[in-house]
Every structure is written in C-alpha cells, then in structure tokens.
Amino acid sequence: MPRITIRVQAEAFDSAHETALLLRGHEDVGGVAAFTGIVRGGGGLVALELEHYPGMTESMMRRIAESACARFGLVGCTVIHRVGRLAVGMPIVLVLCASAHRGAAQEGTAFMMDWLKTSAPFWKREEFENGHSAWVEPRAQDEAAKARWGSLTA
Amino acid sequence: MLRILYFAWLRDRLGRSGETLPLPQGAHCVQDLIAALRARGGEYAAIFAKPELIRVAVNQSFATIAAPIAAHDEIAFFPPVTGG
Numbered sequence: 001m002p003r004i005t006i007r008v009q010a011e012a013f014d015s016a017h018e019t020a021l022l023l024r025g026h027e028d029v030g031g032v033a034a035f036t037g038i039v040r041g042g043g044g045l046v047a048l049e050l051e052h053y054p055g056m057t058e059s060m061m062r063r064i065a066e067s068a069c070a071r072f073g074l075v076g077c078t079v080i081h082r083v084g085r086l087a088v089g090m091p092i093v094l095v096l097c098a099s100a101h102r103g104a105a106q107e108g109t110a111f112m113m114d115w116l117k118t119s120a121p122f123w124k125r126e127e128f129e130n131g132h133s134a135w136v137e138p139r140a141q142d143e144a145a146k147a148r149w150g151s152l153t154a
Numbered sequence: 155m156l157r158i159l160y161f162a163w164l165r166d167r168l169g170r171s172g173e174t175l176p177l178p179q180g181a182h183c184v185q186d187l188i189a190a191l192r193a194r195g196g197e198y199a200a201i202f203a204k205p206e207l208i209r210v211a212v213n214q215s216f217a218t219i220a221a222p223i224a225a226h227d228e229i230a231f232f233p234p235v236t237g238g
Contacts, residue, residue: 037238050237051161051162052237053159053161053211053214053230053232055214056211056214056215056230059214081237081238092238093237093238113238116237116238117235117236117237117238118234118235118237119216119235120235120237120238121161121211121230121232121235121237122235122236122237122238123161123162123232123233123235123236123237124236124237125162135162135163135233135236136236137236138233138234138235138236142238
C-alpha cells in the first residue's frame, strides 16, 4: 500500500521534514518530486484568505492522492494544503511524490496539482493593499490542465 | 432536517454559513431545493438566479442539480473551487 499523508492546516509546513517522513523505511524510492505553491504577489495583492469544506476537502484530497498513486505507481505521496490568511510569499500547498523512477514522481505531482486546483473544495479570497477584497474566479486554463488527465479514476 | 451549507461568496451574500430546514414539500432533487430557496426572495433569489455559477455537493460528494435529495442530507452550495 502506498504511504499517503493528507493534511489541511493553518500552520506552515516543513518540506524537508515531510520528505524524510515520506521516505522513512522505503528503500525502493529512486526520487521524490516536490511542488511548493507560494502566494504570488502583484497588482497590490497583500494576502489570500483560504477557505475549505471540512470533511469533504480531506476526502477529495485523499481520492486525488490515491488516484495518483495507482496511476503512476507511486510508493507514496504527501499533500498539505494551508487555510486561513496567507501573506504574499508564504507557502500555501505542498505536494510530494515518491517513486522508483523520476518520471512517475514528476507526473504524479503535476496530476495532483491539476486536480487540487479544480476539484478540492478550497476557495481563495484576495486581499489588496487598498482594502478591497475579491473571491478568485476559476480559470479556464486550470480546467483544461485537469482535462488532459481524463477522469480521476482512470 | 436538511443541513444546508454555503461557502465563499454565497456565504458572504447570505450572511450565514448554513442552516437546517425540513425537506420542502414536493422536493425530490437539488433543483427543487434551489427553487424553494429562490422563492424566499432577496439575496436567496439573487444568488440562485444563475444556477450555472454554483456548484453543489450532496453528502460531501459533488453532484448535479438533478441529484436526488432526502430528509437528512447535507447539501452544500459553493462557487467553482480555486485551490492549489
């Protein structure tokens, strides 16, 4: 069984620590691909407020992770998504995929990010320096990126 | 009782994150529930005026407005998600 870790939390995460946990006791891993999402500034953005649907979010994240492990033959993966208020420059999401070979780990990471952005129930509200705030609209290119993988269970 | 949840801008507009109510008379699917909520008027009518902008989950699984509902379901309404 692949080692899967899913967490939704307000606190920061430590990528090196999470990588060590993912690898512990696994000698069949040839590589770990990692993606860390960062709150990107610009246009006067100060922070993002991240909201989620407790319960459903975790179960969707687990489905996505299980699907990635099955599809790419991953040894394990870790997905941590932060919620609450995150200032520009703060890490917001971590995806780690461990596998015997590089390609599967990298593809698994891309697959999970594409699905997380469009199918895990998180919503972002942008907060600007002039005090204005607005909910982030979904982007067509995110849907297109997910569509290239076909269905979640394929 | 139905448990209804609202997220993101829907919650902001309604000024509440959720409510419980009995299954409306004659309501068999999500669409029927939306019709009952729209009939309240005000912000309810406004947020459900364009159902294509809204996503729904029944018992924490994504669903369509044609999905059947029963008396003790948890129905969540929210905008398309923007995580990651």
